[in-house]
Amino acid sequence: MKLGLRLPQRLGTDLKQDLVEAARTAEAAGYDSLWTYERLLFPNTPAEPYAGTNVAWPEHSRQAADPLAVLTAAAVATEHVRLGTSVLVAALHTPVQLAKALATIDQISGGRMVAGMSTGWSTDELQATGATRADRGRFLDETLDVFDAVWGPDPVTFRGPRVVIDDAWVLPKPVSRIPVLLGGGGSNLGRSTTSAAVQRIAKRADGWLPLLTTPGPAGAAELRGNWDRIRELAAGYGRDASRMEMVVVGNVTFTDRPAGPDRSAFVGTLDQIMDDVATAAEADADELIVDLNLQDWFTSTQQMLETAVQIRERFQPDGGGFVG
Template identity: 80%
Template sequence: MKLGLRLPQRLGVDLRHDLVETAKTAEAAGYASLWTYERLLFPETPAEPYAPPNVPWPETQRQAADPLAVLTAAAVATEQVRLGTSVLIAGLHTPVQLAKALATIDQISGGRLVAGMGAGWSSDEFRAAGTTRADRGRFLDETLDVFDAVWGQDPVSFRGPRVVIDNAAVLPKPVAKIPVMLGGGGSAKALQRIARRADGWLPFLSTPGPQGAARLRASWDRIREMACEYGRDTSQMEMVVVGNVTFTGRPAGPDRSPFVGTLEQIMDDIHTVAEAGADEVIVDLNLQDWFTSTRQMLETAVEIRARAAAL
C-alpha cells in the first residue's frame, strides 16, 4: 500500500521555505503523493462544531493556506509524486474557474493531479462564499458536470443552474483525464454519488482494529458493487484513506480514535487500512504542534514511511 503526505498549510508554518522542503523530502523518501486540504476561514463562534457532538475546531486550522496555490508550488518542486486535494469544497468555488485552475495545475505538473472533492458542512464557510449549506449536494453535482464539460473537447456548451457556457473554448485542458475522487460517504446518497461519478473514495477509518477494517471494506465493496450496476469499470477506482495523526505520550486506551496514540499505534492503524483494501493512506501531521518545525515533522514522516515499507 502506498503512502501520501499532507503538505504544510497550518498556522505557524513558514510557507516560503517549509512547503518546498517538505515536497522534495517526501518525494525522496518514497511518498507516492502530496495532498492539501481546504479551510476557508476560522469562525470564533462557529455555527457547527468541528465534529459531533461538540468537538471544537482545531486551533491549528486558524490558518489553512490556499490549497491550489500550495499544490502549484509542490508541482514545481517535484517530478513524480501525485498531487491531490483532500478535499476541495465545491460550493466554495465557481465551477468554471475551479475547473480551469485544476487543469492549469495538471499541465504544470505534467499530468499528476488528483481532484478530491467534497460537499462540505460549515455554514460559516458557505455564507462567506455567497452560497448555502442546504444546496451543498447540488453544488457538488453541478461542479462535477462542469468538469466533464470543460475538460472535454472545445467548443464547450453547458447549461446548469448556475453555469451557462455557449459554444466557447475553455483552455487549458488537462494533460489527460484528471481523476476525481469524492470524500464523505456517511449517507446512502453520498455512497451512490461516489459509485456513479467518482474515480475513487477518500474516507476516514471509523474504528481501529479488525472491526474498523471490516466496516471500511464493506462500504468499499458496496460502492464498487453499485458502480458495476451503473455499468462502470471499477478496476481503476481507488480508495485513499485519510489519517489525521495525533501522537500521545503513552499508549491510548482501547476506546481511542483511529490515528491517535503512539507511533506503534499509528502504524497499527496503517496496517488496518491496508487490511481493508485501501490503495493508499494520507498521513496528515497538521494537528501536531511540532509540525511548525519542518525538520522534526519530516523526521517523523520519513520514519513512518520506512516503517510502512516494512509492513
C-alpha cells in the first residue's frame, strides 16, 4: 500500500509559503501522492450539517483554497508524486473548463494528475453555482462524458444536456489518460449493488475513493468486501477490474488519550492512527490518503508536517509492518 498526503488548504494556511514547503517535504519524506479537497464556501446558517454527519461545519473550513490552484503549485514544486483531487464536486464546475484545467496540470506535472470526482452533498455550495441536489448525479455523468470527449482526439464534437461542442479543437490534451476515481462516502457504499453511485463506479471509474470509518478487522473486512463487489460488477460490464484501484481516505483527529472501543477509524492517539493505517492495508487498499486538514490539534503547517513525516517514517510499505 502506498501513502498519500492531503496538502494544507485550510484557514490559517500561508498559501505563499506553506504549499510549496508541504509539497516538497512530503515528497522528500517518501509520500507517493499529494491530494487536495474542495470546499467552495462556508455558510453561516447551512442547509444541512457537515458532510452527512450530525455536527456543525468546522471553523477551519471557512477557507479551503482552490484545489486546482494548489495542485498547480505542487506540480511545479515536485518531481515524482502523483497529484490528485479528493474530491472535486462535478456540479460546481463547467465540464469543458474543468477538463481543460485538469489536462493543463497533467501537462505541467509531466503526467501525474489523478481526478477524484463526486456528486457533492452541500445544498449551499450547489445553489451558489446554479445547481440543485437533484442535479448532482446527471451533472457528474455529463462531466465524465465530456472528459472522454475532450481528452480524446481533435476535432471534438459532443452534445449533452448542457454542453455542446461542434467540431472544435480542445487543447491541451493530457500526457496520457488521466485516471478518474469516484468518491462514494463511507465504507458501506458497496452494500447496495443497485445504487446509482455503485453502478457509476463499476461502469465508469478507474477506482474508488472510500472513507475508512470502522477500525480493526471488522473495518478491513467490510471495506474489502465492498471493493470486491464493486469489481465483480465492473467485470460484469466487461471491464478489466484488475486495473481499478481503491484509494482510501483517512480523516485524522488526534486525541490526548487513547480513544475508547467505540471510536471511529482515524480518531485517537498516534498509535491508534497507525493501527488504522494497518487496517487500510489489510483491506487491500492500493493507497491511503492521510488527511490532517481537519485536525484542530495543529497550530501551524510545520507542526502538521512534522506529524505527517512521523507517520510516513513509521509505515513500512513493502510488508515490513510498522516501526515504533
